[in-house]
Amino acid sequence: MLLCAIAALGLMFAEHRFTRMDEVRAQLTTVVAPIQWMVSLPSGVLTWGALALSDQRALVEENRRLREQLLTLSQRAQQMAHLTAENVRLRELLQAARRDDMAYITAELLSLDSDPFTHQMVIDRGRRDGAYVGQPVMDASGLVGQITAVSAYSSRVLMINDASHALPVQVTRNGLRFVVQGTGHYERLNVMHVPDTADIRVGDRLLTSGLAGRFPQGYPVGRVVSVEHDPGEPFARVIAEPSAQLQxxxxxLLLFPPPPPEPRPGEALWDESFTVVEPPQELQR
Structure with missing residues (x-):
């Protein structure tokens, strides 16, 4: 160390006194440059590694945040799709209800009957909402059924495809009237007692006829999908599919059809313009 110190002092004194030492110093700097680079290499490697690790850590964190954001946005998109579809169904319900400005209330499905031999469901409207036994129930496509039991906050609905349910219908094309009975299957309804010569075809639309006063007239019930004629039978076998999306x-919608008009006191129940003709005396005897 003493020799190095003496050499350093001598070099500094020579550089201060002699101008030719600048060239010598430049040559020595060139010779020492690789050594300086080798000495600074570990520090550079450590600095680069630290930057690389920090950048990778930042990228990993950013990737995690983007994944969380994508999951959140995907969940919101699914909710929006569900709300959009529900809004469309509600709009269809409102459009379906604009028939003679009939009063109605909306309802939502609570549960389905677990018994495989019955087709019933429970909805979230009850006596406090005005629901009553026998009230028609429909969706955006057609008639679903009628209420058979009512509690304070819910009601039980018998669906039209239940084997114990029947209702009068009318063919839109020609006005023929029949009775449709459930089969126990969601996709099939039986059109009962259709004469073999009746003018009914595949594709005919069946609407409620309004007879018996239970269901209002003109609401879709089903569409004829099969007509089979058996030469040996007086009635044809006619199958229809429900218009409502039962599954x-x-x-x-719970409809509130207007009550049938009641006759006023003293008013006849028949048209008085008709004349009652007495049978001849021969027939009376």
């Missing part, structure tokens, strides 16, 4: 609908 998919979750929102419904």
């Amino acid at each position: 998919r609908s979750r929102h419904f």
Whole structure:
């Protein structure tokens, strides 16, 4: 160290006194440059590694945040799709209800009956909402059924495809009237007692006829999908599919059809313009 110190002092004194030492110093700097680079290499490697690790850590964190954001946005998109579909169904329900300005309330499905031999469901409207036994229930596509039991906050609905349910219908094309009965299957309804010569075809639309006063007239019930004629039988076998989406609908309308007009006191129940003709005396005897 003493020799190095003496050499350093000598070099500094020579550089201060002699101008030719600048060239010598430049040559020595060139010779020492690789050594300086080798000495600074570990420090550079450590600095580069630290930057690389920090950048990778930042990228990993950013990737995690983007994944969380994508999951959140995907969940919101699914909710929006569900709300959009529900809004469309509700709009269809409102459009379906604009028939003679009939009063109605909306309802939502609570549960389906677990008994495989019955087709009933429970909705979230009850006595406090004005629901009553026998009230028609429909969805955006057609008639679903009628209420058979009412509690304070819910009601039980017998669906039209239940084997114990029947209702009068009318063919839109020609006005023929029949009775449609459930079969226990969601996709089939039986059109009962259709004469073999009746003018009914595949594709005919069946609407409620309004007879018996239970269901209002003109609401879709089903569409004829099969007509089979047996030469040895007086009646044809006619199958229809329900118009309502019985397996998919979750929102419904409870209709409030107007009550049938009651005769005023003293008013005859028949048209008085008709004349009662007495039978001849031969027939009376």
